[in-house]
Amino acid sequence: MLKVEDLNVTVEGKDILKGVNLEVGRKEFHVIMGPNGSGKSTLALTIAGHPKYTVKNGKIYFEGEDITALSPNERAKRGIFLAFQHPEEVEGVKIVEFLQTVLNKVKGVDLAEAYEMIMEKLKDVWFREDMLARYINVGFSGGERKRFEILQALLLEPKLLILDEPDSGVDIDSLSVISKKIEELYEKGTSVLLITHYGRILQHLDPSILRVHIVKDGKIVMSGGAELIGEIEERGFQKIFEECGCDE
Numbered sequence: 001m002l003k004v005e006d007l008n009v010t011v012e013g014k015d016i017l018k019g020v021n022l023e024v025g026r027k028e029f030h031v032i033m034g035p036n037g038s039g040k041s042t043l044a045l046t047i048a049g050h051p052k053y054t055v056k057n058g059k060i061y062f063e064g065e066d067i068t069a070l071s072p073n074e075r076a077k078r079g080i081f082l083a084f085q086h087p088e089e090v091e092g093v094k095i096v097e098f099l100q101t102v103l104n105k106v107k108g109v110d111l112a113e114a115y116e117m118i119m120e121k122l123k124d125v126w127f128r129e130d131m132l133a134r135y136i137n138v139g140f141s142g143g144e145r146k147r148f149e150i151l152q153a154l155l156l157e158p159k160l161l162i163l164d165e166p167d168s169g170v171d172i173d174s175l176s177v178i179s180k181k182i183e184e185l186y187e188k189g190t191s192v193l194l195i196t197h198y199g200r201i202l203q204h205l206d207p208s209i210l211r212v213h214i215v216k217d218g219k220i221v222m223s224g225g226a227e228l229i230g231e232i233e234e235r236g237f238q239k240i241f242e243e244c245g246c247d248e
């Protein structure tokens with residue numbers, strides 16, 4: 001479904017991704033881990049088409065189509081959704097208006113129907129109706145911000161859901177809602193690319209389905225199964241890099 005080929009990306013003139021190769025098939029669950037600053041968010045944002053990230057070399061294919069030069073909106077229409085690591089405040093734009101616009105632009109849903117869909121899914125992320133009139137992320141807690149990202153995913157039901165640290169900065173109750181909803185989307189057929197520091201968010205998933213990749217300095221240096229998560233939690237990245245000779 002997604003094929004990332006020899007991806008080299010610069011941000012403000014600086015080389016960040018240095019030849020990433022990655023394939024995510026239909027109904028697959030991939031996990032990306034790596035130290036801070038290794039390029040995980042850059043990979044996520046580049047796949048989503050963020051204009052700040054310049055592809056210097058390599059290609060991104062989605063369902064066989066070269067999407068490397070497509071706008072974020074065109075990628076969203078094809079079924080790619082990215083839940084941000086740091087969802088930003090948008091003063092003056094109400095949640096309900098934003099969600100209606102997104103549903104309309106991405107899925108062609110009319111405003112009235114979009115409103116119904118939003119009302120139906122709100123409670124799934126523990127939002128009350130009065131949240132709808134609030135400005136995007138303004139004054140939201142960490143958990144509310146991440147649950148709002150999940151709400152968008154639930155409404156869009158993307159083919160490919162990319163989640164950039166949905167578990168960072170959230171309270172324990174939000175974490176359980178978030179992980180449950182990711183699992184539900186996966187069970188319904190969404191492919192997942194999850195960036196995380198911890199295995200905890202994955203604890204309800206069958207470990208045998210997980211494909212784990214470790215990123216270091218803008219490259220995937222190791223891929224394997226769920227056992228890698230335990231190894232990282234136990235020993236940290238540095239030890240693993242020393243032993244694999246990834247520290248050249």
Ligand code: ADP
Pocket residue numbers: 011012016034035036037038039040041042043052
């Ligand atoms: P990770 O998500 O793995 O922590 P990032 O992809 O956020 O890593 O960052 C990788 C590197 O790229 C870091 O050195 C970071 O400082 C740099 N970087 C990322 N985004 C930007 C940006 N918008 N402007 C300048 N530097 C950036």
Ligand code: MG
Pocket residue numbers: 035036037
């Ligand atoms: Mg980081």
Ligand code: MG
Pocket residue numbers: 040041042085164
């Ligand atoms: Mg990041």
